[in-house]
Amino acid sequence: MAETDLGASGHDTHQHAGTAPMVEEVTDFEVLEIALRELAIEKGLFTAEDHRRYTEHVEQLEPAAGSRFVAKAWLDPEFRRLALDDAIAASREMGVDWLHPTGFGTPSDFTAFELLEDTPTVHHVIVCTLCSCYPRPMLGMSPEWYRTPNYRRRIVRWPRQVLAEFGLYLSEDVEVRVEDSNSKHRFMVLPVRPDGTEGWSEEQLAEIVTRDCLIGVALPKPGVTSDAVRPLHPAIRPVTSD
């Protein structure tokens, strides 16, 4: 990982590759980030260990938890009832504790979680018009597009057009219900289990519940196990997995 080839890294428009050991130029954001973290630790606001532990917590979050949650709700009527009644308790039952890692939850996600139950005539989609509120404990970090003013401006006013841009065309007998998660509740969509999945295991079902289905900009389909591929804006020095 230490040796990098600029030409093959996919970052050839930049001066640096992702894991270059020697840094020739730092960005203003990197400088400010380091300066603030150093000062905060030196002043005793938090410790380097706090920062490391929280980073570990963030790095293990992924949308797979949400996929399993939905698959389980499709298969187990009792779990489904619990999930709709008390989604925090249902999360705990499947191993996601919203009180982690601080004992009172993550500061930005709070501990109020609600499942939005789709029916053949109601389709939910989530947004936060004011910032980017998103159920991180269930889905991990939000996708970039979810945070853009563009998505936030338009989905609450032209939802059918925006959903169509995601490839989701809804008929007129389906009510579109946009959930603007502007306060402490975090939301996730419980889609309708699609036809053609009879007899499937929880693992099989979880595979077709992609992150976009849980936001509500896609519907689960047999055979579709990943979100639509979008252009990826590369990082100068991306987060490394090690």
Added chain:
Amino acid sequence: MTVVGNSVMGDLSSQLRVALHRVQDWTYPDQLDHDTFQAYMKTPHDVGGEPDAPALFEDKEEEEWELNTFVTCEVLGWRGIWTSEERRRIGNVDLGRTNYLGLPYYGRWLWAIARCLVDKRHITLGELIERVSEVRKRYAEGSGGPIDAAPRMTGNIDGVARNRHHLDAIGMGDPQCFAGTAGAPSFSVGDAVVVRELPTIFYTRTQEYLRGASGTIAKVSYESLAPEDEAFDREDQQAEWFYIVRFRMADLWEAYTGCATDTLQAEISERWLQPAV
């Protein structure tokens, strides 16, 4: 190769507008009418319903500093230096419309950390300026090695001013830590309500596009401090009830182009709601 997914957004000629540029950039009080005043006072994070052109929705690889920034913000909340609502107020509203739209997403989170640490007297602005200059120099000759923080010491965690919330909420969560403190809710599921048209001053989480609109209570949510209090670290204030309110899209937007049955829900604090007459 550079990814140019949003090339349409860079088509400047199609975005040319007739511009009325005022050379006089000092305004006299009698030259500002109510609508213009409201436009200046609008909180820049409140973008719902603003006109915009379709854009290709892209993914983005995360920078190391972006993850570090996010984590620092969360750890500051964990250790009671601020609540996330203070962060949202500082990083999404206080910085003004130009910086809100111009800085990268996590650039604003970073801005909020700096502002909070200086405003709350944890560091002086002089210390920050010197440290930024020192860090830049560290890497200037390419001799800094991998980019990372190198604190000179571990500070004493006692004696730092912290909020009550980060201790009070342990074992309960937030908003559960406010349960039982707001009395009886004024509204029940099914009640018809109107969102009050209160003035916007500095911060709110009640969107402009909902003000004055009629809706129906869909859920009695929880008790919590109102964002207008929480965003300013007012732990001394009274919690209130929040409600998920359901609106008909056709009641929110003139000439709504979707279906008559389409709806939108948002979560509103009690002070912003009144019974529909």
